[in-house]
Structure formats: structure tokens, C-alpha cells
Amino acid sequence: MKLRVLGCSGGVGNELKTTSLLIDDDILIDAGSGVGELTLDEMRRIRHVFLTHSHLDHFAFLPLLVDSIFPSIRDPLIVHGQPVTLEALQTHVFNWTIWPDFSKLPTEEEPVMCYQALSPGDVIEMEGRELEMIAVNHIVPGAGYRVACESGAFAFSGDTTTNDNFWNVLNSHDHLDLLLVEAAFSNADLDLSKRSGHYTAELLAADLKKLKHQPEVYITHNKPGHESLIMSECRQAITDRKITPAQTGLIFTL
Ligand SMILES: [Zn+2]
Ligand SMILES: [Zn+2]
Numbered sequence: 001m002k003l004r005v006l007g008c009s010g011g012v013g014n015e016l017k018t019t020s021l022l023i024d025d026d027i028l029i030d031a032g033s034g035v036g037e038l039t040l041d042e043m044r045r046i047r048h049v050f051l052t053h054s055h056l057d058h059f060a061f062l063p064l065l066v067d068s069i070f071p072s073i074r075d076p077l078i079v080h081g082q083p084v085t086l087e088a089l090q091t092h093v094f095n096w097t098i099w100p101d102f103s104k105l106p107t108e109e110e111p112v113m114c115y116q117a118l119s120p121g122d123v124i125e126m127e128g129r130e131l132e133m134i135a136v137n138h139i140v141p142g143a144g145y146r147v148a149c150e151s152g153a154f155a156f157s158g159d160t161t162t163n164d165n166f167w168n169v170l171n172s173h174d175h176l177d178l179l180l181v182e183a184a185f186s187n188a189d190l191d192l193s194k195r196s197g198h199y200t201a202e203l204l205a206a207d208l209k210k211l212k213h214q215p216e217v218y219i220t221h222n223k224p225g226h227e228s229l230i231m232s233e234c235r236q237a238i239t240d241r242k243i244t245p246a247q248t249g250l251i252f253t254l
Contacts, residue, residue: 001129003147003251004250004251004252005021005246005247006021006035006038007019007032007034008220008221008247009221010221011223011224012033016224017248019034019158020037023147027048027049027129027131028046029050030058030059030158031049031058033057035061036061043065046065047075047078048079048080048126049077049079050081050118050133051080051089052142053081054141055140059089062079063093063102065077066113071112076110076112078113078116079115079116081115081117082117082120082133084140120133120135121134128149128150130148132145132146134155134166136157136163137161137162138160139195139196142158142197146173146176148173153173153178154176154179155178155179156180156181159197159198161194163207164210167207167210170213171210177216179217180220181208181218181219181220182204183199183221184198184221184230185200186226187233187237198221201233201234201237205238217242218244218246222245
């Protein structure tokens with residue numbers, strides 16, 4: 001299984017892109033501005049999008065992706081997410097006002113995209129890859145994913161602050177090779193991080209102690225301009241693990 005980081009920042013600017021991870025050549029986790037890294041051919045190969053939650057930075061390029069590949073794909077693009085996430089997209093984005101309802105185009109019978117509701121705990125098997133949705137603790141209902149194949153497993157936290165469930169679920173499996181986890185704010189923004197449902201470096205350090213596995217750890221979703229500060233605070237607070245900033249263009253083979 002191949003994992004390519006298309007975007008993993010908390011914002012945009014120059015090389016910074018918002019969250020999108022490409023698994024092999026056919027599955028996206030989130031569809032933020034990182035999707036703009038893909039060629040048109042690469043976009044046409046995407047078959048599934050698994051959303052973590054309904055915030056704009058995680059789906060902003062989904063409407064443009066669907067429009068760009070329309071109507072040249074044979075099977076519909078399947079958008080997976082919690083019902084509340086999918087409802088938000090249908091009501092507020094694909095509503096004919098902000099963007100056309102591509103679940104009815106070019107025809108209702110054979111649309112270019114469709115929705116598939118998922119609940120935390122659900123596991124979807126896809127040609128040797130297994131995606132498990134895991135509830136996290138964000139300001140809107142949010143989820144992370146654990147993705148496993150025969151030769152390895154990685155997990156992505158999505159947006160979250162302090163919680164037990166994400167770590168308990170990861171611990172319930174016997175291995176984890178790679179973890180991408182958010183640290184959006186510096187320690188000085190503790191109040192803001194709690195109100196917006198994100199980790200600071202110290203909150204993340206406390207939660208990482210719950211994890212029994214020793215995966216490679218990559219930090220995502222830093223507030224633009226605060227990357228150096230957040231990473232140095234993470235390195236200060238997390239002394240028993242090697243941590244690395246995630247960035248667009250990283251490719252992992254699991
Ligand atoms: Zn969010
Ligand atoms: Zn976000």
C-alpha cells in the first residue's frame with residue numbers, strides 16, 4: 001500500500017495545502033486543497049473519498065474534483081462519511097446554489113458521485129485494504145481512520161483534541177507502523193485549542209502516552225506560520241518518540 005501526502009497543513013500559502021491523503025491511486029482521505037497536487041488523470045482514478053468531518057479545509061477541493069472529472073468517469077465517485085458530515089455537504093455545498101448537486105448529474109440514475117454513510121467502528125474492505133472509521137473529539141462530529149493491508153497499517157487522526165477512543169481503538173489492534181496526528185496550535189493557544197477541538201503540543205504529548213505501539217509519528221495541521229514553534233514544543237513535550245513534521249509530497253510504502 002502506498003500513502004502520498006497531498007496536503008496536511010492547517011491552512012494555505014505557497015507550498016501549504018490543506019488535508020488530503022492519497023492511498024494507492026484510488027482512495028482519498030479528505031479532499032482539501034492538497035487535491036490540487038493531482039493531475040487530471042490522477043483525479044480520474046480516484047474511486048473513493050473518505051471524509052473525516054465537515055470542515056471546509058477537509059473537503060474544499062471535492063466540488064472542484066467532481067466538476068473536473070465530470071462526466072468522463074464510468075463509475076460514480078463514492079463519498080464516505082458520517083451521516084451528519086454527508087448531510088452538511090448535501091445541504092450547504094452540493095445544493096445547486098453553492099455548487100450543482102452532482103449526485104443527480106448527468107442523470108439521477110447514473111450520477112458522477114454518490115454518498116455512502118459510515119459510522120465509527122465500521123470497517124470497509126477494499127481490494128486488500130481495510131479502512132476503519134474511528135470517532136475522535138472535534139468541535140463537529142469527527143473521525144480518524146486506521147488503514148491496514150497485509151504488510152502494514154497506518155492511522156490518521158483527522159482533527160481532534162484530547163480523547164481516549166482513538167487511542168483505545170489503535171491499541172485494540174496488534175500493530176501500527178505509521179501515525180499521522182494533528183497538533184494545530186502552540187501551547188500558548190490552549191484555550192483556543194480546547195474551544196476549537198484541536199491538540200496543542202502538550203495535549204498531544206499527554207495523549208500519545210496512551211498509545212502502546214511505536215509507529216513513526218508525523219505531525220499535521222500546524223497553524224500556518226507557527227510550524228517551527230509547534231514542532232519545537234512537540235519535541236520538548238514528546239521525549240520518548242521520534243516525531244517529524246508531515247508535508248506535501250511525502251510518500252510512504254506500507
Ligand atoms: Zn476541523
Ligand atoms: Zn482541519
